[in-house]
Amino acid sequence: xxxxxxxxxxxxxxxxxxxxxxxxxxxxxxxxxxxxxxxxxxxxxxxxxxxxxxxxxxxxxxxxxxxxxxxxxxxxxxxxxxxxxxxxxxxxxxxxxxxxxxxxxxx
Amino acid sequence: xxxxxxxxxxxxxxxxxxxxxxxxxxxxxxxxxxxxxxxxxxxxxxxxxxxxxxxxxxxxxxxxxxxxxxxxxxxxxxxxxxxxxxxxxxxxxxxxxxxxxxxxxxxxxxxxxxxxxxxxxxxxxx
Numbered sequence: 739x740x741x742x743x744x745x746x747x748x749x750x751x752x753x754x755x756x757x758x759x760x761x762x763x764x765x766x767x768x769x770x771x772x773x774x775x776x777x778x779x780x781x782x783x784x785x786x787x788x789x790x791x792x793x794x795x796x797x798x799x800x801x802x803x804x805x806x807x808x809x810x811x812x813x814x815x816x817x818x819x820x821x822x823x824x825x826x827x828x829x830x831x832x833x834x835x836x837x838x839x840x841x842x843x844x845x
Numbered sequence: 846x847x848x849x850x851x852x853x854x855x856x857x858x859x860x861x862x863x864x865x866x867x868x869x870x871x872x873x874x875x876x877x878x879x880x881x882x883x884x885x886x887x888x889x890x891x892x893x894x895x896x897x898x899x900x901x902x903x904x905x906x907x908x909x910x911x912x913x914x915x916x917x918x919x920x921x922x923x924x925x926x927x928x929x930x931x932x933x934x935x936x937x938x939x940x941x942x943x944x945x946x947x948x949x950x951x952x953x954x955x956x957x958x959x960x961x962x963x964x965x966x967x968x969x970x971x
Contacts, residue, residue: 770947770955774890781940781961782890788947793959825890829947829955832904834880834892 740764740828744837750845755816759840761809761826770830773802773811776839777822785824786811818844847871847960849941854965861931861969867924867941867962875899875919878944878956881926883937884964891937894926895944895956909935931969938964 741764751757761771769789774782784793786802789809799814813820821844826837853865867879881893894915895904903915914927924941942958 768949768953770949770957772957774958776890781963782958783961784957784959787945787957787959827890827957829957831955832892832895833906834895834956836890836892839889 739833740767740831740835742826742828742835742837744824744826744840746840747838748841748843750843751816752845753816753818757813757816757842759811759824759826759842761804761811761837763807763809763828763830766806767828767830769805770828771802771804771809772827772829773800774825774827775820775822776825782825816842847943849943849960849962851939851941851962851965854939854967856968856970857931858971859932859969862927862929863931863967865926865928865939865941865965865967867926869922869924869941869943872943874917874922878946879917879924880942880944880956880958881915881924882940882942882958882961883935883967884940885934885937888937893939896924928967931967933969936967936969938966940964 743762771789773786776782790802823839823841848870850868896915912930916925941962943960944956945959946954948954
């Protein structure tokens with residue numbers, strides 16, 4: 739199975755900050771990478787697919803980049819509603835695997 | 846509006862069985878591949894199982910292979926997960942998720958999840 743490793747596991751930031759989360763795959767997955775946001779007690783929400791394509795309705799302050807094994811999720815100007823846990827997911831092959839998650843907290 | 850509503854969760858003893866359901870609405874269910882994903886309390890997301898739109902192709906995570914069975918009834922717009930020989934480590938919120946194919950320029954494709962249900966909690970404990 740392809741292993742997905744996110745960093746950091748958690749960190750604190752302030753409203754208005756620019757933040758970047760990284761995700762590394764244990765083998766090349768081309769652009770078959772999605773990012774999800776999850777808030778406590780809620781289902782995950784798709785933010786980005788194909789490594790850099792914004793899902794309809796997702797604010798443009800979210801962006802993704804990368805290909806192969808290294809990927810990033812960037813939030814350009816943090817809003818209060820962005821404090822949540824973020825997961826990357828590879829869908830290059832089954833079993834589909836997720837990163838361990840990055841918890842973004844308010845500083 | 847796309848809606849996925851899971852049901853059937855609850856408390857079950859180790860070794861017991863449970864059947865989860867996922868009712869779909871707001872889209873042509875028979876045209877979409879579906880998945881089950883679970884999340885243990887305080888933990889990350891774990892993919893569990895996949896079923897093709899017709900039900901002819903099925904995949905399982907190694908952790909549930911031989912114990913869980915995924916199925917669907919396109920006439921009823923419903924997805925199911927039959928869980929047998931349950932263990933404490935199966936305790937989790939179970940989500941159904943709709944899959945969308947993404948094709949690259951070579952024609953190869955993968956499937957990401959664009960809609961998720963709200964989840965149903967399964968607790969395995971004596």
